[in-house]
C-alpha cells in the first residue's frame with residue numbers, strides 16, 4: 001500500500017481525535033486500552049506515521065514499553081462516548097476496561113496488538129521510535145498548565161502498517 005492509501009482515512013481520524021480515540025496495546029501478559037485526544041499523522045523516514053502522546057503515569061505507558069506495536073481504534077459513526085469515558089478515566093492497573101466498556105478485541109491483520117471490533121476505523125502501527133519531552137525546552141505557560149508534577153508525555157512513533165474501515 002502506498003502512503004496516500006494509509007492516509008486516506010486521515011480526515012475521519014482527525015475529526016474524531018479531539019473527542020477521543022482508543023490506543024490499544026498488547027504487552028507480555030496483558031492487553032490494555034486508553035483514550036487519547038492528542039496525536040498526529042504524517043510522513044517520517046518516508047513512511048506513514050502515527051504519533052501518540054502518553055504520560056509516564058499511564059498503565060498504557062508501561063505496556064507500551066513491553067510491546068512491539070499498538071493499534072489506534074477510531075469510532076466513526078458509532079457513539080462510543082461512554083466507552084471513551086471509561087477508557088479515559090479508569091486504569092487498566094485496576095480493572096479490565098474492555099469488559100467494563102463493552103469493547104470486543106479482535107485480531108489485527110499485521111500486528112500483535114488487537115483492534116476493537118466496535119470501532120469502524122482501525123490503524124495498525126509498528127513501534128519504531130519513542131521520545132521523551134525535554135522539560136527545559138517546554139514553554140513555561142505549558143509547563144505550568146500541563147506539567148506541574150513533571151508527568152510529561154512520551155511520544156510513541158508508530159509506522160502505520162495497515163489502516164482500514166470495517167466494511168471494506
Ligand SMILES: Cc1cc2nc3c(=O)[nH]c(=O)nc-3n(C[C@H](O)[C@H](O)[C@H](O)COP(=O)(O)O)c2cc1C
Pocket residue numbers: 018019020032033034035036037038039053054055057058059060061084085087088089090091092093
Ligand atoms: C478525552 C480524553 C483524552 C485523553 N487523552 C490523553 C492523551 O492524549 N494522552 C494521555 O496520556 N492521556 C490521555 N487521557 C487520559 C487517559 O486516557 C487516562 O488517564 C486513562 O485512565 C489511563 O489509563 P491506563 O492507566 O489504563 O493507561 C485522555 C482522557 C480522556 C477522557
